[in-house]
Amino acid sequence: MSSATVGTRTDRATRRTSAGRRIKDPRSDKVLNIVMIVALLLFTTTIIYPFIYIISASVSNPTAVSSGEMWLWPIEPSLEAYRAVLDYPEIPRGFLNSLMYAGGSMLLGTFITTTGGYALSRSDLMGRNFFTLIFVFTMMFSGGMIPSYLVVRDLGLLNTPWAIIVPTAVSVWQLIVTRTFYQTTVPHELLETSRIDGASDFRFFVQIALPLSKPIIAVNLLLYGVGAWNSYFNALIYLTDSSLYPLQLVMRNILLENTFDPSKIAGIDPERIAAMQRLADQLKYALIIIASVPPLIAYPFVQKHFVKGMMIGSLKG
Template sequence: MSVMAIKETRTDRIFNACNYVILGLFLIAVLYPLLYILSASFSDPQAVLSGRVWLWPVDVNLNGYRAIFEYQSIVRGFLNSLFYAGVGTLVNVTLTLLAAYPLSRRDLFGRNSFMLLFVFTMLFSGGMIPTYLVVHNLGLLNTRWALILPTAMAVWNMIITRTYYQVTIPHELLEAARIDGCDDFRFFTRIVLPLSKPIIAVNALFYAVGHWNQFFNALIYLTDESLFPLQLVLREILVQNSIDPAQLTDAAELLRRQEIRELLKYALIVVASVPPLLAYPFVQKHFVKGVMIGSLKG
């Protein structure tokens, strides 16, 4: 039996038209800066400085991307960010799973008290100066671990993971495994972990993007430029790469440095955005499933 289509009234058409206009404006506001940065990265720096680049590249060239590889600090920062994102995500996911699974077990003695302590850290924090003193006293300043250990686990991610286990891993499955002689460690490694792929993908994406984009902790804890992540190098180029005209007697030299800064600025923004964009398609399927399951029960 066919379903009769509901005829739109004049008010419905006006309402839908307004929605399309508003959503279109939001889309333009979000999409245009991205297109401009991408176009500027492929354009001649003089065209960018003169304001001739609006939407499409002008005088297309790859000088900006060539300039990236000529600066060792950028290449080194890119490799540092890969290290922080890779090792940091491994540490984050491991600690999150090891904390979330026991707290999801009904037979864990005092689990509500432990959960209260975790939640307390979300509501109250010692602040930046006490955290800096802890990092300093532990001898982590100017080390790679200064960007990994202080943010070793996010409590919110742990709560989502615990909820996932409560929904996905029934207690009856544990009882059946115990009847077969399976201990807790083997149950976790042989049964729980294979069923944790969606929530692992969720945590890995959240943590990896967080490590890749972080620069504030590096700004506080690092002074050795050889340890700077890419985002801190990008900040140095975008924010602190100011040129004092009084120190330059040659106007051509001033213009050349300005062009180099424009080349690096847009090309580096594009390069810094590529790894998260490449990683997302591989975890998208598990990511959506993990988020939906983890949101069903609190």
């Protein structure tokens, strides 16, 4: 048997094997794709349906919502609940307070986390492992609510916006993610090169490290902002002045304690108070939608950097 014949048979066998694989692999891929698509559709439904339901409930007839007649699309739609939100004095004030607290937490938290994470990423920092251990220790053990309250009180922060911003200024988890980001993104050789050119540590951080930090800065801004926006517990503990209440605490009072008082709405006749009571549930749905708008608006602008920063900062290193 000639070598050419053997080679031809070998090529045919290889083609049959390859053809078999080409037939087999797409089938397995198709099954896997179908399973993944079904799982993603179910997962998406569990997220989208409650949101659509809340939007529909906020503009539907309250009677249809309470009776269960409305289950997806609005029934007898109206914007009366949203008009009531604008007229209720505590809600716009709480919305502005939440914007102030979220903005302050974003700026202060991102500044401290970025500078601290960069410092911990430097191998020439004396006691770096010790400081890292101290930070990690606070993730497992804390003083508790009463000691924290006493510290805030003794610092004179009670009933001030700083009582909401300062205690949550640093997230240890974000600090560690930021440190890992700098360790994998800013090599030590780049620092040595800049030192040869006469750059100081501060100049290197400002002119070289920070421009490379857009992904992790986006991560910190979004996480600090969303965390502060959704928080109400610190305000419940540290604030007694209702004019400083964030929107989430106002929502809590309305949703859980049922403190919605229609008589506070300016220009309403007493005869309509009973009718406004029926709007209480509809107002709750409208508040949930209003509270969800700022994070939904902010996320698309930082999505690109957010995904990149999370992947580099949490999985590498």
